[in-house]
Amino acid sequence: MTPPTAATAPKTSQPPELPPTDPRGHTADSPAPRGATPAPRRQDGKAAAFLLSPTLIVLALVIFYPLLSAVGQSLYSSDAGLDDQGFVVQGDVFVGLQNYAQIFAGPESARFYNALWNTTFFTVVSVALETVIGVMFALMMNRAFKGRAFLRAAVLVPWAIPTAVSGLLWRWMFQTDGIVNTLSGAQVLWTAEGMAAQVAVITAEVWKTAPFIGLLVLAGLQIIPEEVYEAAKLDGATAWQQFWSITLPLVKPALLVAVLFRLLDALRMFDLPFVLIGPRKESVETLSILAWDSANQLEYGMASAFAVVLVVYVAAIVYVFVRLLGADIFTSSDAATPRKRFRRAAADDAVVPPARQPGARTTTHEVKQP
Amino acid sequence: MKQRRSNRPFAVTAIVSIGALALTGCSSAASSESGDPQSFEGRGPITYVSSPDSSGAAQETIDAWNAEHPDEQVEWIELPLDADQQRQQMVQNAQLESDTYTVLNLDVVWTSEFAANRWIAPLPEDELPVAEMIPATVEAGTYADQLFAAPYYTDGALLYGRSDLLDAAGVQMPQTWDEMQAACDAVLALPEAEGMSCYAGQFDKNEGLTVNFSEAVTSAGGTLFTEDGQPSVDTPEALTALNFLVDGFESGMIPEKAITFQEEQGRQAFQSGDLVFLRNWPYIYNPLSAEDGSSEVAGKFEVAPIPGLESTGVSTLGGRNLAVSTFAENKATALDFIDFFVSREQEGQRLELSSRAPVYGEYFEDDDVVSSLPYLPTLLGSIESAQPRPKTVQYGQTTAAIQDAVYAAITGEQSPEDALAELQVLLTSQTASQ
Numbered sequence: 001m002t003p004p005t006a007a008t009a010p011k012t013s014q015p016p017e018l019p020p021t022d023p024r025g026h027t028a029d030s031p032a033p034r035g036a037t038p039a040p041r042r043q044d045g046k047a048a049a050f051l052l053s054p055t056l057i058v059l060a061l062v063i064f065y066p067l068l069s070a071v072g073q074s075l076y077s078s079d080a081g082l083d084d085q086g087f088v089v090q091g092d093v094f095v096g097l098q099n100y101a102q103i104f105a106g107p108e109s110a111r112f113y114n115a116l117w118n119t120t121f122f123t124v125v126s127v128a129l130e131t132v133i134g135v136m137f138a139l140m141m142n143r144a145f146k147g148r149a150f151l152r153a154a155v156l157v158p159w160a161i162p163t164a165v166s167g168l169l170w171r172w173m174f175q176t177d178g179i180v181n182t183l184s185g186a187q188v189l190w191t192a193e194g195m196a197a198q199v200a201v202i203t204a205e206v207w208k209t210a211p212f213i214g215l216l217v218l219a220g221l222q223i224i225p226e227e228v229y230e231a232a233k234l235d236g237a238t239a240w241q242q243f244w245s246i247t248l249p250l251v252k253p254a255l256l257v258a259v260l261f262r263l264l265d266a267l268r269m270f271d272l273p274f275v276l277i278g279p280r281k282e283s284v285e286t287l288s289i290l291a292w293d294s295a296n297q298l299e300y301g302m303a304s305a306f307a308v309v310l311v312v313y314v315a316a317i318v319y320v321f322v323r324l325l326g327a328d329i330f331t332s333s334d335a336a337t338p339r340k341r342f343r344r345a346a347a348d349d350a351v352v353p354p355a356r357q358p359g360a361r362t363t364t365h366e367v368k369q370p
Numbered sequence: 371m372k373q374r375r376s377n378r379p380f381a382v383t384a385i386v387s388i389g390a391l392a393l394t395g396c397s398s399a400a401s402s403e404s405g406d407p408q409s410f411e412g413r414g415p416i417t418y419v420s421s422p423d424s425s426g427a428a429q430e431t432i433d434a435w436n437a438e439h440p441d442e443q444v445e446w447i448e449l450p451l452d453a454d455q456q457r458q459q460m461v462q463n464a465q466l467e468s469d470t471y472t473v474l475n476l477d478v479v480w481t482s483e484f485a486a487n488r489w490i491a492p493l494p495e496d497e498l499p500v501a502e503m504i505p506a507t508v509e510a511g512t513y514a515d516q517l518f519a520a521p522y523y524t525d526g527a528l529l530y531g532r533s534d535l536l537d538a539a540g541v542q543m544p545q546t547w548d549e550m551q552a553a554c555d556a557v558l559a560l561p562e563a564e565g566m567s568c569y570a571g572q573f574d575k576n577e578g579l580t581v582n583f584s585e586a587v588t589s590a591g592g593t594l595f596t597e598d599g600q601p602s603v604d605t606p607e608a609l610t611a612l613n614f615l616v617d618g619f620e621s622g623m624i625p626e627k628a629i630t631f632q633e634e635q636g637r638q639a640f641q642s643g644d645l646v647f648l649r650n651w652p653y654i655y656n657p658l659s660a661e662d663g664s665s666e667v668a669g670k671f672e673v674a675p676i677p678g679l680e681s682t683g684v685s686t687l688g689g690r691n692l693a694v695s696t697f698a699e700n701k702a703t704a705l706d707f708i709d710f711f712v713s714r715e716q717e718g719q720r721l722e723l724s725s726r727a728p729v730y731g732e733y734f735e736d737d738d739v740v741s742s743l744p745y746l747p748t749l750l751g752s753i754e755s756a757q758p759r760p761k762t763v764q765y766g767q768t769t770a771a772i773q774d775a776v777y778a779a780i781t782g783e784q785s786p787e788d789a790l791a792e793l794q795v796l797l798t799s800q801t802a803s804q
Contacts, residue, residue, distance in 0.1 A: 177639075189627060
């Protein structure tokens with residue numbers, strides 16, 4: 001690159017860096033200008049953008065590039081043939097959407113729909129169980145009792161163990177002469193195919209991740225003021241009514257975030273069925289395992305197509321989840337809907353006066369002082 | 371605004387889906403230009419790429435080489451223990467045409483894939499001591515009539531049997547499937563054999579199943595692929611073999627739980643006295659004879675070649691070979707190093723540290739060696755008649771198809787006839803597309 005001349009350099013670099021300051025345009029943007037603070041905010045934004053730019057570059061490198069590269073790769077197929085001596089003549093051939101056609105309607109489709117069903121089934125069942133058990137954990141841990149600290153630490157253990165390791169642990173317990181069969185007295189072939197294998201995977205998954213939901217919900221529970229419950233008790237609310245009308249609504253934001261995270265995680269489930277039951281077992285094969293399997297067979301085009309389909313599927317599920325339940329994680333201040341903005345403004349009003357009051361008080365105090 | 375809102379989940383899901391993408395992020399635009407494959411030129415430092423070796427035997431060989439060759443040092447690159455991951459790293463190295471890896475330690479079943487893709491260079495047969503090695507092991511390193519990999523160590527199947535119970539019932543180690551059934555009938559009638567099952571191998575859906583099925587087919591007089599590489603699994607011999615397994619599960623000769631057995635689960639079952647007979651590799655001989663109380667069967671078992679339909683069965687060949695990466699530098703050094711590594715002297719010295727079977731027949735009959743590893747003479751018989759697993763370029767697809775079909779049959783999902791007919795069609799289309 002030739003260095004820009006002194007004449008051209010400012011021309012190209014200046015306009016985006018020094019946009020004309022327009023206080024009026026800015027005030028129109030901000031929902032409720034208060035006091036003298038709004039003017040420097042725009043420059044704050046620039047500083048923030050500057051400080052964030054390394055992060056954005058890293059994100060672009062590690063997320064958008066691989067994502068685009070996978071999409072590109074999914075349009076190719078390795079066209080391996082053998083010459084007469086038996087050596088591979090290879091080249092990547094552009095096949096357009098043929099890989100996707102194979103996934104949805106070709107010979108791969110039966111395996112794909114089975115994996116799609118397994119992925120969805122595992123996600124729905126395990127996340128539902130985790131949520132119920134996790135909330136129960138949180139309610140227990142939120143009570144004051146002897147040994148609570150120990151229980152909290154103990155609950156964390158499953159979450160701290162790497163999934164592949166817990167897969168091995170459970171495989172060991174679920175093998176034919178393992179502890180599960182010994183305790184139950186039955187001879188169930190957990191690590192073979194079928195319903196038993198699915199139960200094994202879901203058990204291990206719920207064991208591992210219910211604590212995660214439990215801890216997030218616990219954090220939500222701890223900010224509910226005790227007075228609310230006291231008032232409810234005075235009104236004669238039963239424990240169930242207290243849970244249903246106070247705890248659940250107030251803990252909902254934390255719970256939804258926890259469930260959303262688990263949803264994202266469970267849809268990508270790979271290591272647990274892979275280690276616990278094994279690859280290419282029909283009853284536990286997930287979309288991630290399909291992608292791995294194709295990559296392992298050196299069919300990178302097909303593997304990328306599976307991965308892209310998985311990304312789209314995860315995105316769609318999450319979008320629906322966010323839309324239906326209104327988990328408020330993706331909305332930032334400027335993308336809020338009018339109703340939310342109103343709520344936010346109200347919240348600001350509620351917050352700001354106390355924030356200013358100390359200042360006001362000090363001034364009055366200072367005035368009083370002399 | 372709505373637009374923007376709906377974009378956010380996509381960005382976030384992109385973050386969390388990175389794991390799936392990472393699996394596929396590598397490009398496969400490898401061309402196979404390797405120049406003259408016969409030229410072994412260049413001297414200097416090289417690398418030896420293999421799985422970890424806990425016995426320390428391979429390290430001794432490398433140290434011995436390094437002491438003698440100060441200008442041609444060998445550096446050991448250790449790959450993960452898992453064979454699939456080893457293969458994946460070697461394949462990636464080849465697809466990037468990187469010169470990082472020089473000498474590759476390959477599982478015998480990878481030879482065809484690596485050779486056909488020209489990821490490994492054909493070796494000059496006359497410069498290596500292959501003429502003195504067990505022919506089956508050399509055959510396993512050969513592709514398209516060229517030697518691509520030098521045998522390092524070898525492996526074959528053995529039938530482990532409970533000698534104490536066989537003696538009590540007055541029967542011998544069996545040579546055929548019928549004899550095995552008869553021996554089991556006699557043994558299981560004994561009061562001390564209560565709760566035991568007859569026979570197990572490796573029947574979980576993984577490579578072990580391909581090995582066991584392949585052995586059953588060759589032991590019944592068939593082959594999975596014909597001489598010219600066409601699949602031949604829809605044959606009476608293959609059906610007899612598959613029925614041996616399917617009927618075994620149905621009649622209870624093979625216990626129901628053996629459907630979950632890989633090598634280790636089978637060893638545990640035999641070691642805790644649940645089985646009369648077990649098909650496994652030689653490596654379990656040491657843990658089974660452990661005198662520290664961990665083995666219930668120490669001193670109570672013996673080994674024999676695996677049984678077959680009409681006489682002794684035919685084992686599938688296991689083991690490891692050494693090959694030279696096409697993209698490596700200093701190939702002359704690499705060839706000398708392989709020659710040194712697989713030489714008779716080094717194989718003999720390593721034998722003291724590791725119980726891996728050497729590729730020279732003479733060690734199997736050496737009295738000193740046999741006194742410490744008493745299964746060797748039996749193993750030699752097993753290896754000399756052993757058949758390599760299917761030599762196909764895309765071995766991963768082949769073994770997957772075989773596992774699918776056999777597993778469906780032994781779990782009762784499909785009749786053996788249908789499973790084999792479908793497998794034949796699938797393998798034929800795979801072969802045609804290659």
